[in-house]
Amino acid sequence: AQSVSQHNHHVILSEAASLELGCNYSYGGTVNLFWYVQYPGQHLQLLLKYFSGDPLVKGIKGFEAEFIKSKFSFNLRKPSVQWSDTAEYFCAVLRYNAGNMLTFGGGTRLMVKP
Amino acid sequence: SAVISQKPSRDICQRGTSLTIQCQVDSQVTMMFWYRQQPGQSLTLIATANQGSEATYESGFVIDKFPISRPNLTFSTLTVSNMSPEDSSIYLCSVLPGGLSTDTQYFGPGTRLTVL
Numbered sequence: 001a002q003s004v005s006q007h008n009h010h011v012i013l014s015e016a017a018s019l020e021l022g023c024n025y026s027y028g029g030t031v032n033l034f035w036y037v038q039y040p041g042q043h044l045q046l047l048l049k050y051f052s053g054d055p056l057v058k059g060i061k062g063f064e065a066e067f068i069k070s071k072f073s074f075n076l077r078k079p080s081v082q083w084s085d086t087a088e089y090f091c092a093v094l095r096y097n098a099g100n101m102l103t104f105g106g107g108t109r110l111m112v113k114p
Numbered sequence: 115s116a117v118i119s120q121k122p123s124r125d126i127c128q129r130g131t132s133l134t135i136q137c138q139v140d141s142q143v144t145m146m147f148w149y150r151q152q153p154g155q156s157l158t159l160i161a162t163a164n165q166g167s168e169a170t171y172e173s174g175f176v177i178d179k180f181p182i183s184r185p186n187l188t189f190s191t192l193t194v195s196n197m198s199p200e201d202s203s204i205y206l207c208s209v210l211p212g213g214l215s216t217d218t219q220y221f222g223p224g225t226r227l228t229v230l
Contacts, residue, residue: 036221043222043224044206046219049218090156094219101172102159106155107155
């Protein structure tokens with residue numbers, strides 16, 4: 001079945017550690033890719049997105065993600081995490097010609113220890 | 115961008131009753147979506163609601179259980195009918211302002227529903 005996979009369900013890091021969260025999708029064809037973040041008690045909000053062009057995209061709060069088409073991946077990275085990055089992170093894929101609907105991965109819950 | 119509000123923010127309901135959730139957007143938007151986020155799980159699309167047409171439901175969701183209204187370009191409602199404890203979830207309204215795949219999809223704060 002076509003899907004979006006996030007391999008890490010829970011990640012615990014210390015402050016200043018580097019972060020990489022994996023995201024793979026199984027759709028063929030053209031896709032738009034997103035990372036959303038949900039801080040405790042807050043709305044789901046957009047972290048960054050890829051539509052076309054440079055496959056390395058930069059988002060808010062020092063996050064970046066790299067689209068590797070050959071690997072169907074869109075991994076999220078941050079060189080040095082902070083306690084305030086504690087949140088749940090969702091990868092999402094929008095397929096062209098599929099009603100503009102987003103398909104979400106299972107989410108990764110990140111805890112950063114101070 | 116779009117600012118989305120939902121009412122109620124949370125509710126506790128009895129089995130067999132129905133709850134209508136309202137979604138209000140601060141601007142006219144083309145496409146609106148309703149998602150469900152069950153405890154500890156990711157978001158699942160329930161249906162797409164476009165003004166002037168019937169909502170389009172995803173596999174596993176039916177109109178009798180989740181009737182949707184979209185009377186204008188800034189408002190939609192989702193009703194959870196004949197509720198059971200399995201319907202306990204967060205229900206989120208989402209919008210795609212311009213209706214283009216290159217737009218960003220914005221999410222409301224969610225309605226946390228608990229069914230006893």
